[in-house]
Amino acid sequence: MGRQFCASASKGVTVETFPCFSPGAMDAVELARRLQEEATCSICLDYFIDPVMTACGHNFCRNCILMSWEKGKVKKGKKKKGCFPCPECREMNPQRNLRPNRLLIKVAEMARQHLGLQKRDLCQTHQEPLKLFCQDDQSPICVVCREAQEQRVHSVKPVDEAAREYKTKLEEDIKYLREEVTKTETLQAKGEETLTQWQEKVKERRERILEEFQKVVLFLVEEERRLLQVLKKEEEDTVGRLQDSKAFLDSQSSSLDLLLLQLEEHSQQGPLQMLQDVKDTLARRESLCVKYPEMALPVAIKTVCRVPGQIEVLKSFQEDVVPDPSSAYPYLLLYESRQRRYLSPPPEGSTPQSKDRFVAYPCAVGQKSFSSGRHYWEVGMNLTGDGLWALGVCRDNVSRKDRVPKSPENGFWVVQLSKGKKHLSLLPDSTPITLTEPPSHMGIFLDFQAGEVSFYSVNDGCHLHSFSQTAFPGPLLPFFCLGTPKSGQMVISTVTMWVKG
Template identity: 75%
Template sequence: MDAVELARKLQEEATCSICLDYFTDPVMTACGHNFCRECIQMSWEKGRGKKGRRKRRGSFPCPECREMSPQRNLRPNRLLTKVAEMARQHPSLQKRDLCKTHQELLKLFCQEDQSPICVVCRESRDHRLHTVLPLDEAIQEYKLKLEENMKHLRDEITKNEKLQTKEDQTLKEWQEKVKYRRERILVEFEKMGLFLAEEEKRLLQALKKEEDETAEKLQENKALLDQQSHSLETLLLELEDKNEHSALQMLQDMKDPLVSLKMQYPEAIPTVLKTVCRVPGQIEMLKSFLEDVVPDAETAYPHLLLYESRQRCYLSSPALEGSLRTQDRFLAYPCVVGQKTFSSGRHYWEVGMNLTGDALWALGVCRDNVSRRDRVPKSPENGFWVVQLSKGKKYLPSVAASPPFTLTEPPSHVGIFLDYEAGDVSFYSVSDGSHLHTYSQAAFSGPLQPFFCLGAPKSGQMVISTVTVWVKG
């Protein structure tokens, strides 16, 4: 008998016929059969209530041979207890090695169902047509496949570890770059702050020097005029006193009192400030709020021509009677507003100019509901925050309570910066970055639009983004 058959016989001897498991506390009946104590007691308990089963009181049939056996005659089988324990510990008789259906050793492997089977299962209907291998061969194939999978996983782990190392290094390098850039930002802004502080100090000193020099000259002129005024008043008093004398007294002193009078009139001191408010880099900073402002042809004065350079066409045509009566069109002045309306935020745009001859232009912002048919002063009270650009002597001063700020030598490019929440409209010379003028108020009462107003025909051209504007002559 081979080892496998011997092990199977050992398993049969150590198995209870009721629970089909290894014996637990085995006992022997009077007829010589063995059962688990709990199994035989439960079997007899079930048969206690069945009529006609007991031949005499206190006796029960054996589940194997049906011979009657007194319950009190159950004897412990210590030898079978040891055999059952040996079967439990035997590696070839573990439960996982037995077929659950036939209690046979699992010796085969079904490839279709991917599960181990016994020789009885092999002949059953479920597995008869399936491909079956000996369990040892299947285990060898599985081990080979398992080793391949393990190798693949080890390779993936190695690859993943390399990527982890690389990512850690990349993260470290990235953090170093960010740290360096953060330090540079702080250092550069500190340098810029120091530079701006020095530039601010220099401008304030230059302004103070200009103030003191001009004030000193004005004070000297004032002192000279005060002295001459005192001398004239003294001479006038002398003459008035002589005028009261008698004719004989007058004739005794015939000298002309004005012979020694020498008047000095000081030259007029110019009061135009030479110190310019210029913050380095401010124009570049303002350009971060740059808007593509395009004039709205529907609002243009009837004789205002708008030429779009990118489209190579005119946006408006004058002298159309129907278009003269639209409520959005300016009729009092050669004006136009931008297509965009601003009611929040910060906005910046630039305007180029080529003024010729006598001209009085204006640009800035206006409320979206300003009068477009009537001639009204372009002042904040009427909804205009503009600077006037004057070239030549033909300049008519405004009669408004707060007339617009006027530039008699306007730059070729003007930048307009609107800070709606702050209530500021500022104007800058784009060429040198100097500040020209700022309107400040607590708040704006409504939406604003970019505003452009040209002078008479042949007074030049204004360039707004890619649109060139001039008045038809």
């Protein structure tokens, strides 16, 4: 059979006599068949690979024509040296005179792609175009399939209409998956932040445990190791749970990203291609199970910093601290139990305004200041309301007339004790640490040379908080601050303080 493709002579037929490239002369199926024929090598009967043209104008794969001529060498008979017959027309051609046909390379590739699509667009049973979509079977069918006995009772729609409906469903699923990806990414970020914060808190607690043991060098090293091991176990358990949650979210994020990518690619295909596997595609979305593990930061570290016998050691530095009545807030009552008398009775009709008296808060300071050495004292608390108390030390020259935040920058090294959930405006914008479950008996230890103030629960010996700095700027005084009237009492040595109601 003779064939010719455009300007490249192929098997002896001219362009003018070849009708296959007239789109109106045949239907799409016939056009595809002719295109396949023109893109096929007559030797290997497959699509051209590296096509070349002989001198007589026929096209073959380069390897095919060379192998054909190689076989011809062993045959007997007279042949012109260096010339071999064309497998198509038998005309003698110089072996070296082969020209690459680049245009035919593109035609062969077009034929491969067109025929692959054409095959998918046709019913495999009847070779008819797939123009309908069976909603019962969830698959495209042709008009011949529609007339089959089992298909007559099925619900059928045109392909384009069904594609629009399912495209809408796919878009809804894509939107849902994008939202789930966003939620997962948010949880991932929270999980990483939680892990970082938790490890930072563990780091601070570890440092505090080490420092507390350094203060009391006479205590057993085994107890120090035991506490560190307990903290390490707590850290490992908590970090392990957080890391497991993070790993789960990472895996879930990857799965969601992959499914989202597949759905997006599927939704961008043509109607028929989109509907080929639409049932499996939608089933993957419906079977998706998205979970969100909790990633909340623990409220507090369970491992406490408790050095056995530390309170007893600190009591060797105990001072007889007594509040100074001349510094007390006018309505702050001080009752001395030994002498059974009020040290600072409330004013009757007028309020003393001496330079030493606190007038902004219900506060008082100790009679004795400290500018060196180590000192320890204890304060008992009987808290009855939702008030806010403060204990610690302050500079001897702090403002007693103005309301200022009780922070180291303003000369206060104190902890706040809050029994209730409300914070009084008594100490606005204050920065001291607040204990939501204050002990009934507080110990305060001042190491002036070390620049450190530490707070302890006397009942169980737990360390509560410490302030550390290079050096204190001057003499310090014990500081006491109560809440509102009827909110409780403080007991310092033999003196009981409360606010008059």
